[in-house]
Amino acid sequence: MLTLAKSPGQMAPTAIKPISASADLNKLVYFDREAGRLLVSKDHFFNATVRSYTERVKGECAKGGLPPPVVQQVAMDVIAKMHHDNSHADEFVAQASEMQKAAKTVFKKAVERRASDIHIRVFNKGGTKVFFRIHNDLHLVQEDTATWGHLMCSAIYTSMCDVADATFDVNNRQDARISERDKLPPGLDGIRVATTPQVDGNVMVLRLLYNDADKSTDICALGYEPQQKAQVDSMKRRPTGINIISGPTGSGKSTTLQRTLLSIHSECNGQKHIITVEDPPEYPMPGIVQTPVANAETEEDRSNAFQAAIKATMRLDPNIIMIGEMRDTPSVQLAVRAAMTGHQVWSTVHANNAFAIIDRMVDLGVSLNIMADPSIVTGMICQRLLKVLCPHCKKPLREVIDNFSHEDQMRVMGSIDVASAQVHVAGTDCEHCSGSGVAGRTVVAEVVVPDHKLMDLIRKGDRQLAIDYWRSTGGSSMLEQAIIKINRGLVDPFRAEEEVGPLNLLPEPALGREVASHES
Structure with missing residues (x-):
């Protein structure tokens, strides 16, 4: 179940329960949990059923320690498109959670080997290869499918980076940074992320920033x-x-x-x-x-x-x-x-x-x-x-x-x-x-x-x-x-x-x- 990102100073939220809606009501409302917004048909904004659903959503957010959603009035075709595009949202959320765990495992292994960088090279026709740069040499440490690589890069960029663009775009060069303590293994103060497209896929390079502040300044x-x-x-x-x-x-x-x-x-x-x-x-x-x-x-x-x-x-x-x-x-x-x-x-x-x-x-x-x-x-x-x-x-x-x-x-x-x-x-x-x-x-x-x-x-x-x-x-x-x-x-x-x-x-x-x- 998706949990919204917490804002600074906010207590860690808990997952909110699914909020059921009938097929007819789904034509009038769409709750975008990840963005923290509730889309409502502008022609049915004052409908009693719609108002009741809005209050239920606000109540469940409050129980989960989340801020109330932003209510936006839109056309019904926008709501229909959102339901169609996100029909497998829970599946994607579960995948993102699993990929975050996989990313943390890769980070931990890299720190154990004192790697300076992690390279994730995704080839649409040739799968994914993960390299560690150790003492300035690249070492192949893992291979997987192209789908795995795309999911991994997307999860790292969109779910783990706190200084980044809003979305991960494989067709453009992007920079980001991971600095939240719960996303980093012990020994790291941060990870600097850089991405670029390549002829048959994309490349993500992660520079590991070690915490060496306790060492000699000599x-x-x-x-x-x-x-x-x-x-x-x-x-x-x-x-x-x-x-x-x-x-x-x-x-x-x-x-x-x-x-x-x-x-x-x-x-x-x-x-x-x-x-x-x-x-x-x-x-x-x-x-x-x-x-x-x-x-x-x-x-x-x-x-x-x-x-x-x-x-x-x-x-x-x-x-x-x-x-x-x-x-x-x-x-x-x-x-x-x-x-x-x-x-x-x-x-x-x-x-x-x-x-x-x-x-x-x-x-x-x-x-x-x-x-x-x-x-x-x-x-x-x-x-x-x-x-x-x-x-x-x-x-x-x-x-x-x-x-x-x-x-x-x-x-x-x-x-x-x-x-x-x-x-x-x-x-x-x-x-x-x-x-x-x-x-x-x-x-x-x-x-x-x-x-x-x-x-x-x-x-x-x-x-x-x-x-x-x-x-x-x-x-x-x-x-x-x-x-x-x-x-x-x-x-x-x-x-x-x-x-x-x-x-x-x-x-x-x-x-x-x-x-x-x-x-x-």
Whole structure:
């Protein structure tokens, strides 16, 4: 039996009993329980039988803890169509309830395997496949019929999402969010939902947002080196300026931001007003004001809502502003303006490396002179995630080196110590890691704290000399950071190449004499 959704602050309703009506009366009334409305023939609104039925419906709603239905006067043909279209409503309700249970089971299994995403791919002619993304790899975990997939996606979107459009439309791209506690397994704070049509069906991708607020705020636990943490700490001490984190989707940018902001909040004992603008908020940050951007139907509406949220935030007397993503020219310009008018700003952008952040920002409409000003741009970070080797099955590379091609051996020999007992590769057939050879992921990052000398080289277009100068002052690329972790035995060299590129592309040591020559 269908139960209407409860409104905020309302007690949980109970299912209401069926309200019988004769065939003749059904021509004059239709009770739409799901929408909470009662359709009544406009020509029979004052009919005694109709009025009596209306009062019975209101009474049953009150007994079930539900608000009274909205009574709407309509033509009789509208009522007839509603009865025809919903003749199997109870069957659909039962199906939706069962699909919600099935969805919760899928969510629970995904959390148990620490999946980052769930992919539901529905093929009208080929059935449904459910994948879990675990340590950045997709694993097929379930197959079913196309009908099951359509019902599953519809139930998730229409019955479980609390921030969504009114209906699920397989022919359009839609975004939504699940955040109600009773719809989530333990360990999750929410699920971000995105859908899109495909040639023969539709795809739903669910990003699982884990509750990691109780973990350390130390970014070294994510994989940052101590000297990099010291550089991030210097960014945190600057009262104004923008700090930008880049990296591909799923590279851990949001987690780095969360821990950084929580560490600022803790270190200042809550004396700084920190506000975020997120679409939508992903991870809870106790003590920090997190403002969501309202769900919008189009990209233009979404952009306008995001801009309005940033402008509103700047009027709320913040010390620190975090903008979840600089997605277009207006949001980029607002973020930079905030950094130029007395605020410390943190945000993210998609760029391939730390120095490419400047190119990306210029491409989005910020002048090079502003981007090359170290008093405005106070920090640039780029990061990726590498798979950490399972300690139970990893094998020393020197013992299995012959399993790799001559080309692979020659490519890595120039960058790592193949003969070292420390260098390991992934094992197989391990019960601890389900044969994946992976026990988690770790960050490799580039951290740039600009100074006038570096930015002067950038402004003059001497990119390579700027990078050489940065490296001469202790900077290191993601590739160099990966090699450090490989030589420690934490990361498989061949799997690391999937994220940071071939190891033989390691640059030569920074040539300080070239920088010095340029300066002279």
